[in-house]
Amino acid sequence: MTIGDWLTESANWAFLFLAIPTFVASVMVVSSRNVVRAVLYLVIALGGSAALFLMLGAEFVGWTVVLVYIGAVIILFLIGIMITRAPLTKSVDLSHPISAKAPAALLSVLLFGVVAWAVVESFGLETIPLPEEATRTGEIGLSIFTSWVIPFEVVSFVLLAALIGGIVLARKDEPAEVP
Amino acid sequence: MIVTPGWYMALAAVLFSIGGAGVLVRRNALVMFMSIELMLNSVNLTFVAAGTGLGLIEGQVAALFVIVVAAAEVTIGLAILVAVFRGRATANVDELSSLGG
Numbered sequence: 499m500t501i502g503d504w505l506t507e508s509a510n511w512a513f514l515f516l517a518i519p520t521f522v523a524s525v526m527v528v529s530s531r532n533v534v535r536a537v538l539y540l541v542i543a544l545g546g547s548a549a550l551f552l553m554l555g556a557e558f559v560g561w562t563v564v565l566v567y568i569g570a571v572i573i574l575f576l577i578g579i580m581i582t583r584a585p586l587t588k589s590v591d592l593s594h595p596i597s598a599k600a601p602a603a604l605l606s607v608l609l610f611g612v613v614a615w616a617v618v619e620s621f622g623l624e625t626i627p628l629p630e631e632a633t634r635t636g637e638i639g640l641s642i643f644t645s646w647v648i649p650f651e652v653v654s655f656v657l658l659a660a661l662i663g664g665i666v667l668a669r670k671d672e673p674a675e676v677p
Numbered sequence: 678m679i680v681t682p683g684w685y686m687a688l689a690a691v692l693f694s695i696g697g698a699g700v701l702v703r704r705n706a707l708v709m710f711m712s713i714e715l716m717l718n719s720v721n722l723t724f725v726a727a728g729t730g731l732g733l734i735e736g737q738v739a740a741l742f743v744i745v746v747a748a749a750e751v752t753i754g755l756a757i758l759v760a761v762f763r764g765r766a767t768a769n770v771d772e773l774s775s776l777g778g
Contacts, residue, residue, distance in 0.1 A: 517688050524692050524715055528699030533708060540711050543692075547718050551740075554685060556725045559740045563718070566744050571714065571751050578707050578755045582768040593702050594771075602701035610694035617686045617723075621730070633737060641734045642741075653745045660749035667756035670763075 512553060520546030531592055533584045537575045544568050555632040682730030685722055692719035706761075706768045710754050717747045 523542035530536040544567045551560035594602070642650050692715060699712030721740040728736015762768060 513684060517684075521688070521691060521695075524695045527711055527715060528695055528702060528708075533705065536708055536711060540714065543715060544718060547692075547722055550685060550688075550722060551725055554682075554725050554729045556729065556737045556740070559721070559725055559737050559744075562741060562744055563721070566748055567714070567718070571748060574751055574755055575707060575711060578710075578758060581755075581759055582707065582762050584705065584707065584768060589705075592705050592708060594704055599702055602698055605701060606694045606698035609697045610690055613690040613693055614687065617683070617690060621683060621686070621727075633734065637734055638737055638741070641738050645735075646738055649742060653742055656749050657745060660752045664752045664756040667753070668759040 509553075513550075516546050516549045516553065520550070529593075531588045533579055533589065533592065534576075537572060537579065540575070541568055541572055544572075552632075557632050558635040558638050682726040685726035689719040689722040689726065692716075692722070704769055704771050706754075706758050706770050709770065710751060710758075714747060714751065717743055717750075 520543050523539045523546065526539040527536050527543060530539060544563060548560045548563040548568070551557075551563060593599075696712045696715035696719060699715065700709050703709050703712060721743050724736045724740040724743065726736070728734065728739070758768060761773065765773065767773070
């Protein structure tokens with residue numbers, strides 16, 4: 499297979515069209531000097547990956563990413579910026595100085611090596627074609643409520659604990675009232 | 678010849694490394710949370726790509742669980758950040774060194 503063959507397929511163009519903005523936006527999230535811009539680049543990165551989920555046929559996961567991440571988590575980040583009074587323009591102390599970046603880059607490259615090795619080791623370089631059809635959401639629901647009921651219940655308790663914990667942690671401590 | 682799950686996994690590995698670099702390089706707790714979200718999202722991409730490649734629905738189920746846990750994590754993280762900010766008025770993790778000697 500040559501590059502020319504690879505580029506004649508429209509799905510490959512769609513992949514590149516989504517993967518490159520996702521990659522660039524992710525780099526900007528970790529390198530932007532402006533907190534608000536970093537959040538907005540995170541929107542692009544998450545939107546790109548949501549579209550990649552759709553391309554993989556995982557419709558429910560893709561739209562859940564749009565609703566939960568882009569809808570809720572991004573708003574949480576913006577509220578966090580507001581509460582911590584982060585500067586809305588360029589800030590100087592957002593990243594570590596250059597001297598600390600070299601070990602971080604080295605560790606990151608090592609991390610990539612380990613992950614890439616694990617993927618190649620377990621899947622090899624054989625080509626598995628993607629399915630033609632999207633997964634129906636009903637199948638996911640069936641799977642969750644037959645094989646994965648107990649993890650589902652556990653995860654609902656995690657959400658409940660996070661809800662209560664968030665309120666307890668962020669609440670102001672009122673002085674105890676003297677009757 | 679179309680894009681195979683391996684391409685998605687390669688992209689996910691790249692995004693995971695970028696997120697890891699962000700956690701190491703940034704020192705504002707909020708932006709570190711954003712990098713962690715990037716890492717979790719790339720793991721989701723791996724889960725779904727592997728599930729699709731193997732013809733299993735469990736990849737998508739696992740990705741949904743990861744999304745729920747990520748939402749819980751960001752809620753608690755921001756609540757802790759608010760609690761810390763109330764006492765210290767900073768989100769810079771370098772200045773939160775009272776546990777060190």
